[in-house]
Amino acid sequence: MLKGRCNCEAVNFTITSNLTDVIVCHCSICRRATGSNGIAILIVDNDSFEWTGGEKLITSWKKPDSHWQMWFCSRCGSPVPGINDESRMFVPAGLVDDDSVSLHVAHHIWVGSKAEWDEIGDDGRQHLEAFEG
Ligand SMILES: [Zn+2]
Numbered sequence: 001m002l003k004g005r006c007n008c009e010a011v012n013f014t015i016t017s018n019l020t021d022v023i024v025c026h027c028s029i030c031r032r033a034t035g036s037n038g039i040a041i042l043i044v045d046n047d048s049f050e051w052t053g054g055e056k057l058i059t060s061w062k063k064p065d066s067h068w069q070m071w072f073c074s075r076c077g078s079p080v081p082g083i084n085d086e087s088r089m090f091v092p093a094g095l096v097d098d099d100s101v102s103l104h105v106a107h108h109i110w111v112g113s114k115a116e117w118d119e120i121g122d123d124g125r126q127h128l129e130a131f132e133g
């Protein structure tokens with residue numbers, strides 16, 4: 001089981017499935033959302049995800065005329081889990097606080113639009129745009 005929380009520790013969740021794959025999105029929207037080179041996420045089945053606190057503090061912003069949406073803690077600003085699609089959540093990987101688990105970067109997406117200064121140094125598969133999986 002994985003546990004995660006935001007910086008102010010108000011928003012908490014657990015993941016009950018055994019995940020290994022981290023996906024890093026390098027697109028310009030994720031870069032602005034985090035102020036960094038993108039965002040590392042886990043994709044989790046709804047059945048394996050449970051909020052354990054702070055859900056009421058979550059607010060979100062949806063980019064107009066797109067499907068892109070980001071959820072964050074209204075108190076501390078940490079990105080928090082949100083809806084990936086009908087059956088799955090996306091979870092920012094940096095929120096997971098158990099470092100004994102064997103998470104590793106499996107995929108990089110939107111590599112075709114990454115920042116010039118962003119150098120990928122691991123062996124995750126690189127996709128120029130999105131991938132299905
Ligand atoms: Zn918070």
Ligand SMILES: [Zn+2]
Pocket residue numbers: 025026027028029030031110
């Ligand atoms: Zn992105």
